[in-house]
Amino acid sequence: MYDLVVIGSGPGGYIAAIRAAQLDMKVAVVERYPTFGGTCLNVGCIPSKALLESSERYEEAREHFGDHGITVGDVSFDLKKMLARKDEVVSSLVGGVAGLFKKNNIDTFHGHGSIVDTKRVDVKKDDGSVETLQTERILIATGSKPISLPGVEIDKEHIVDSTGALNFQEVPEHLVVIGAGVIGLELGSVWRRLGAKVTVIEYLGEIFGGRADKDVTRQAQRVFKKQGIEFALNAAVTGASVNKGKVTVTYEQDGETKTIDCDRLLVGVGRKPYTEGLGLENIGLETTARGFIEVNKHYETSIKGVYAIGDVIPGPMLAHLAEHEGVTCVERIKGIAGHVNYDAIPDVVYTHPEVASVGKTEQALKEAGIKYKTGKFPFKANGRARALNDTEGFVKILADAETDRILGAHIIGPRAGDLIAELAVAVEFGSSAEDIARSTHAHPTLAEVIKEAALDVDGRTLNL
Ligand code: FAD
Numbered sequence: 001m002y003d004l005v006v007i008g009s010g011p012g013g014y015i016a017a018i019r020a021a022q023l024d025m026k027v028a029v030v031e032r033y034p035t036f037g038g039t040c041l042n043v044g045c046i047p048s049k050a051l052l053e054s055s056e057r058y059e060e061a062r063e064h065f066g067d068h069g070i071t072v073g074d075v076s077f078d079l080k081k082m083l084a085r086k087d088e089v090v091s092s093l094v095g096g097v098a099g100l101f102k103k104n105n106i107d108t109f110h111g112h113g114s115i116v117d118t119k120r121v122d123v124k125k126d127d128g129s130v131e132t133l134q135t136e137r138i139l140i141a142t143g144s145k146p147i148s149l150p151g152v153e154i155d156k157e158h159i160v161d162s163t164g165a166l167n168f169q170e171v172p173e174h175l176v177v178i179g180a181g182v183i184g185l186e187l188g189s190v191w192r193r194l195g196a197k198v199t200v201i202e203y204l205g206e207i208f209g210g211r212a213d214k215d216v217t218r219q220a221q222r223v224f225k226k227q228g229i230e231f232a233l234n235a236a237v238t239g240a241s242v243n244k245g246k247v248t249v250t251y252e253q254d255g256e257t258k259t260i261d262c263d264r265l266l267v268g269v270g271r272k273p274y275t276e277g278l279g280l281e282n283i284g285l286e287t288t289a290r291g292f293i294e295v296n297k298h299y300e301t302s303i304k305g306v307y308a309i310g311d312v313i314p315g316p317m318l319a320h321l322a323e324h325e326g327v328t329c330v331e332r333i334k335g336i337a338g339h340v341n342y343d344a345i346p347d348v349v350y351t352h353p354e355v356a357s358v359g360k361t362e363q364a365l366k367e368a369g370i371k372y373k374t375g376k377f378p379f380k381a382n383g384r385a386r387a388l389n390d391t392e393g394f395v396k397i398l399a400d401a402e403t404d405r406i407l408g409a410h411i412i413g414p415r416a417g418d419l420i421a422e423l424a425v426a427v428e429f430g431s432s433a434e435d436i437a438r439s440t441h442a443h444p445t446l447a448e449v450i451k452e453a454a455l456d457v458d459g460r461t462l463n464l
């Protein structure tokens with residue numbers, strides 16, 4: 001009898017399993033794919049960042065080495081090698097998860113997990129056999145899957161989702177992307193850097209799904225355009241067809257029906273929770289209209305002893321959030337007071353420049369009628385950014401007008417994804433802008449831009 005059976009080994013499931021084992025639970029993990037690590041490690045965060053890194057280095061060598069006085073001649077790349085490196089990064093990490101399961105004495109089962117009742121999970125293996133696991137509790141960590149649009153059928157060759165776009169064997173001549181969200185912008189950047197013409201068709205009038213701070217969105221849109229990505233905004237895709245290897249995409253814009261031809265189409269219009277064949281009906285567990293499993297603050301579903309975390313529950317779909325929810329869930333099972341502060345979850349887009357945020361946007365504060373002060377500082381006034389030759393962007397800090405407590409922070413600029421960590425800790429600890437302004441930041445570092453933005457909340461920047 002297990003204390004906990006975790007279904008799904010993504011960042012939510014595998015981290016929850018490890019924490020549960022640390023807390024002396026007897027744990028099993030069920031995973032339907034041959035490797036552990038879920039979307040994130042296999043076909044998400046990790047392979048996309050590997051390709052973003054390779055393509056960025058290529059572009060840097062081609063376009064910017066000359067700025068440093070470095071002559072490199074003709075720069076070229078070997079796509080097969082680039083893809084193989086990405087695959088190696090993935091396989092070393094998924095192998096690492098298998099090692100962690102062993103180290104923590106977690107039993108693993110490969111096969112499709114389905115809930116029989118609140119104390120039993122069936123594992124259907126590839127050879128058709130079924131093994132039944134007995135357990136005190138079940139944790140659903142089955143994650144999410146890409147969605148498509150009516151009239152746009154993913155054929156995995158010409159019309160692909162993110163998984164297909166991580167594996168093009170040739171650089172597309174013209175890649176059209178549906179959706180200017182995170183996937184569209186990250187993978188669109190990869191293939192643009194490698195030589196594809198990239199056009200992004202977006203339903204809204206702005207990028208990032210309308211979720212980012214407007215200042216950041218404006219600047220990012222301008223920079224991506226300058227880099228060569230073309231945008232068709234306020235444009236709703238209504239269909240796509242493939243003819244002799246060419247894709248024709250149809251969309252509505254300004255009351256007109258328009259078409260665009262390309263050789264590859266990437267659909268990046270969001271993801272849906274994955275609960276197919278999970279047996280939820282066997283325990284009477286209902287999902288929301290959009291298929292999510294709802295939970296209480298203990299991450300327990302409406303069915304006692306059945307928990308859920310990660311992409312399969314409502315909220316942002318982020319790997320680090322899934323991990324945090326996983327840890328909190330098992331700690332709560334053990335009576336430890338873990339919690340997730342949803343206002344302190346960093347969100348990063350790994351384009352160049354990177355875009356990162358934590359807490360409230362300016363528009364959200366306005367809508368909520370909260371009085372706030374703003375501090376802003378550009379990377380172009382920072383010594384390290386100049387030395388790096390990477391000066392696009394700024395840090396913006398929003399602090400409560402009365403208490404000075406940091407309510408939100410937004411960065412567009414070099415290494416924004418790493419820099420946001422300081423501000424996420426600040427929000428979690430309830431720090432004031434003054435706390436950051438009075439902390440010594442090493443010189444010369446990009447982090448000094450954060451300190452200057454914090455000083456600017458009180459109108460006293462030193463280097464501008
Ligand atoms: P998943 O990682 O989806 O894992 C669920 C696992 O459950 C899968 O392995 C699946 O096979 C398994 N499973 C499902 N049903 C069953 C079943 N019935 N039986 C057995 N096993 C089952 N997030 C970030 O924070 N940063 C990023 O940079 C980032 N980049 C991304 C890039 C791309 C291209 C994509 C697609 C996503 C990216 N994400 C990123 C999102 C991130 O991958 C997800 O938020 C995260 O993986 C969710 O973790 P999870 O554990 O909830 O689910």
Ligand code: NAI
Pocket residue numbers: 149178179180181182183184186201202203204207208209210235236237238267268269270271316317318347348349350
């Ligand atoms: P998304 O929600 O970020 O963006 C989807 C975009 O598609 C939106 O801007 C939406 O307005 C647009 N859209 C929807 N229907 C459309 C239509 N008919 N025509 C034109 N545009 C349309 O979703 P995305 O990019 O697919 O990513 C899925 C999830 O994966 C996200 O929730 C994200 O959290 C996660 N992810 C995270 C990453 C990161 O943290 N760096 C990287 C990649 C994915």
